[in-house]
Amino acid sequence: MSNTELSLKSHLRIILIGSILFIDIIFLPFTLKLIQQLHLKSILDTMQEEVEKELEYYHTLENQLIKMRKIRHDFNNQLQTAYMLLDDPNMETASFPDPSELSSPPQFCENKILDFILQDAYSYAKKLRISFNFNVSIPEAIEIESIDLCSIFSNLLNNAIHAAQKTENPTISLNASYSNSELNVEISNTTLEKDIEYRDPKFHGYGL
Template identity: 35%
Template sequence: MYDIIYNLTTLILYAVTSYYFYKVISNFSSVKDNKYAKFTSILGAYLIPNVIIYTSDIVNVFYTMIGFILIMVVFYKSSYIKNISAVMIFYPIVVSINLMANDFCAKVYIYLGETLWMDYFAQTLEMCIISFSWFLIYHFSKDKLSNIGRYIDIKTWIMIDIICLAPFISIITTIINTPLGKEYQAYPIAIACIITSLSMIFLIEYIVKNVKNRLENQNLKLEYSYYRELEENQKNVRKLHHDMNNHLSVIYSFLEYDNLEGAKDYFNELSDKFNVSNRVFCKNSIVNAVINSKYNLAIQNQIDCFFNIDIDEILPLEDIDLCSIFSNTLDNAIEASLKLSDISQRKISLKARCNKGYFSYSISNNYNGVIKFKSGKYNSTKLDANMHGFGIENIDDIVKKYSGTLNITYTECEFNLLAIIKI
């Protein structure tokens, strides 16, 4: 009877630890969309945080580390560098907590009496400590690790990995070189590794906030520039209205003397002088500023644009997310269009609207037929591809944030992206 209760308790505590460990890693990176990846990631979440760690134990330490790395690299979606960062941050926490919990509970077992009941109690206490630790880590990190994929680039992940390398190596060498019976000697390093890893989560949150603020400032600058230009256009229109009689008199004089060329030239001069470059695509001022910026850039590069935008109602999307969708897709479309030597083929069609409780966003553009697709991701065709190609990945992260769907299709000459989010 007691064996059944103990085994049931063990199973429950293992499941709790696995659940919170899995949630922590899922906040960091997403599992690939296939049953094998999901099964393996769940299995890894069961085995990795529950592993028993002793000092002078090479086998469990290295098997856990190698297994963790393989699962993150093979079965998770994000870039290899980012997934390795998850190992660098959380592996020292795993082995440090498990080492100290095992040693502490072993001492409790010896102190209270080496009986079967004390053995059950000590093992249950160890699992409780580990479960509660991951419960706390999850609630500590869940908000800090949200949307990190959209705001941290490869260079920053490499920097984070380099910083984590010292505690990562320190805890491994400490566990291997500390003799049995002197586990207390490893405590300072283990505690330092846990603090360092948790501090890295604070650092990641700080970086994300800075990048997000920078993007918001860029959008606000675009909005400010848009309103300045709009105000200037309105001044020009008022000037035109004020001098209209004079301008009409000049044009009439040209026509009266059958000087059609002079009338045309004067009219064209007026058109250029009072040309309004800004358009009102939607009532969201920040989004409108972003679209205007990209639209003007496209027109300057002789790209034929068709924009049909109807998103006047309030959306449950953050402005920075909405702007990211427009700016990333339009940047990609403009970049692809500029690679076409035949100017007549440079075309971008964008449609965005709210209808029947859904926000739909569709953009299509012609391209040169070259697409790099690797490991389930679209890669940049730029020479420095390692520093680019995150636009679609960012859009995918945004759409998933709002539980939407993203569909990408392409032919030999046309690329299409469709995002749908329930509002």
């Protein structure tokens, strides 16, 4: 093989290697971007699954509360009948609970899913001795998916409770309304300065 042929092959190898490197350099940013997008999609899919599980929980809670309300309603009717059958002039001293004391869980708004979220948060906050003030006016029919509504309020309330429970006089206030296809939410809570204890804060917000 002549020196000319060897030189030509050597140049071709250099050109080939250079072309491969050039292509790698050109496509590297696209490759990195694709990897980042796949990673982000994986994170979003995981978060979506968590929100769907939470929404399913609230649907289950809704069914349970409906059953409890029916049982309470039937029991109240039975008590009323028992009072009527009592042949006692001092009926008010009879050893039966007053039906008015068997109150249903508080209703915070017309939207069922949101109402159960608020009831759940209220019950939990009550156990922690947190003062909870609600002023919520959101109808049942709104242009927001239930899963999104669940995600928004669950995150806000969980963060607010997490922050408020460590303060001396824990208080949470929530104002929310829906008008002209817009959701307006304002939430405030007592908090300690620089109070961040989540292990993975990038997946959590702050109580406001």
